[in-house]
Amino acid sequence: MKTLKRLTTLTILLSLLSFTLPSTCIFAAQPHKNVILLIMDGTNSDILTLSRWYRGTDLQLDKILTGGVRTYSAQSAITDSAAAGSAMATGVKTKADFIAMNPDGRPALTVLEGAKLSGYRTGIVATSPVQHATPAAFTSHTLNRDEFGDIGEQQVYQGLDVVLGGGAAWLKPQSKDHAKDDDGMLKTKEVSREDGENLVKVISSSGYDMALRRDGLLRKAQSSKLWGVFADEDISYEFDRETLKPDEPSLAEMTSVAINRLSQGEKGFFLMVEGSKVDWAAHKNDPVGMISEVLSFDDAVGEALDFARKDRNTLVVAVTDHGNSGLTLGNQGTNGDYKNLPAEKFIEPLKKAKLTVKGATSQLKKNRTNLKEVLSSYGLGNLSSKEYCAMEDAKSVEDLESEMVRLMAKRANLGFTTHGHTGEDVFLYAYGPGKPVGLIENIDIPKVISSYMGFSLTTGKFATWYVDGKEYYRGKGFKVKIEGRTSKNPVMVATRDDQVLRFPENKDFYWRNGDKVGLKSVNVYDGETFYVHVEE
Incomplete structure (x- = not known):
């Protein structure tokens, strides 16, 4: 009985203690x-x-x-x-x-x-x-x-x-x-x-x-x-x-x-x-x-x-x-034999490329004396005379890239629609x-x-974080204008009595009579309207 009483007393004390100690001592903190x-x-x-x-x-x-x-x-x-x-x-x-x-x-x-x-x-x-x-x-x-x-x-x-x-x-x-x-x-x-x-x-x-x-x-x-x-x-x-x-x-x-x-x-x-x-x-x-x-x-x-x-x-x-x-895996050229195209038929031509088409052509010399090496770095070796001539005839790097990816897609049995x-x-x-x-x-x-x-x-x-700054401050009795509307750094200026507020575009602050005041978000100007966040 004494043992039971002691256990009961201990349980009560622990219960009381749980109400008096800070919750962080009893429960784990909320997870991040x-x-x-x-x-x-x-x-x-x-x-x-x-x-x-x-x-x-x-x-x-x-x-x-x-x-x-x-x-x-x-x-x-x-x-x-x-x-x-x-x-x-x-x-x-x-x-x-x-x-x-x-x-x-x-x-x-x-x-x-x-x-x-x-x-x-x-x-x-x-x-x-x-x-x-x-x-x-x-x-x-x-x-x-x-x-x-x-x-x-x-x-x-x-x-x-x-x-x-x-x-x-x-x-x-x-x-x-x-x-x-x-x-x-x-x-x-x-x-x-x-x-x-x-x-x-x-x-x-x-x-x-x-x-x-x-x-x-x-x-x-x-x-x-x-x-x-x-x-x-x-x-x-x-x-x-x-x-x-x-x-x-x-x-x-x-x-x-x-x-x-x-x-x-x-x-x-x-x-x-x-x-x-x-x-x-x-x-x-x-x-x-x-x-x-x-x-x-x-x-x-x-x-x-x-x-x-x-x-x-x-x-x-x-x-x-x-x-x-x-x-697409498959193109107009695979209409008749798609049933006999294991994955290797698509992958092997692609794995011959060591660089992307952009990486390959970035190495092209102005006189194009290294054209074969560039084509090879994109996995296009063993070109037929017709294929190589198409590469040589490309007038610009962009045209050359188009010819290269077209040939790679053909070799890899791939299609593109756009x-x-x-x-x-x-x-x-x-x-x-x-x-x-x-x-x-x-x-x-x-x-x-x-x-x-x-x-x-x-x-x-x-949901209503940004407000029309001109509309908001005019409602508060300010005169509002936008300085430098067509410049690269426009500013919304709100004036009332001896207060001058200046809101620079894209910044997270404004100037109040020359003193910098931090904001919780940036000012946004779309060419017509200045949007700002204000704390009521």
Whole structure:
């Protein structure tokens, strides 16, 4: 009985203690939540099949197939990357060329911005310039995807924790780069920040580690913030990179480093990774380039899955934004014998290529004395006289590339229907808590992500984040005008009594009587209307 009384007393004391001690002493802390969204730009289903045959093993993607995604835009059954990226970033179907803008032209807050405003760390990775349509759609707002200057400036002032990719040209003041070509001729290339701003200095003064080469990316971290820019424009195709551009990192390496940096935060992170150049190769109808970038992307997916399986609180979603090229295994030449074409008939011609068509022709001398070597590097040896003459007769590098990919497709029994985008549904891949399944709309992806991370883009303050600045401040009794409307650095000026507020385009601050005041997001100007965020 004494023993029973002691146990009862001890149970009561422990129960009382559980009410008096902080909850963190009794219960585990709420787990962090991470999301890694990986996007293959311009990838149709047949190139995934072909890439699997080429590699000879299942893809990382195959292990997490969960459904499909519909890709059409607000105006077309076939979308462009801007509208598709914006749909996956904002949850709104919009028009071609719009970057995170509603169809009516108003900025729509992105899932990356929502995550950042909710206390998560954020990052983007791309093999294109980071100012390109898909990464732009998560980090900026413009009516035209080609406004790389505005997009780049908004990205710099968004306060992201990790940015990795190409696009150095749009971070520097306008200048001229001089270099010699293979024949010793001096050539000049314009680099493009027309407003004269040096965004590299802004990045360097904002607490970022700055990486310009692969070894700089892979060295030990000094800061939790990292900006890596590894090419003036795009990063090389993976098949070309090791031979032609060894100082550039792979997509898998960038993804791994980004995850490592972002996971240093306590709450969690959102990371968008784009394998940008499947689309670029598809526009050229280059099956070698397409395979190069699918496999590069798949390696990056492997990095994400390795982390997610260990972490157990990470949602991984992988998808393509739209199809491209209409690639098919089989063409008009296989009408009669498709029953007798093992995988080797498609793969063996492709495996003879050591470089993509872009990589191969980049080595062509001006006098074309090394044409045979260039063709051989793309796997086109043993050409007939007719085939070689067609290559010799090509008037431009673009014409030569067209002849090369046409012949490669013929040898590999492949067909192409277009050099443009296509409108088919695409595969959905997902892993982890809250993963999407089934056939969904592309606008459902940010809804799934934001729901898992605990915020909404469609209700509450995020749904009406941006307001018309002129309309808002006039309602508060200010006189409002836009200075430098046609300049490269327009400013909205609001004046009332002795108050003067100056809102510069693309920046995350404004000036109040000369004092700098920080904002939670960037100011957006579409050429007519200044959109700002205001705290009531």
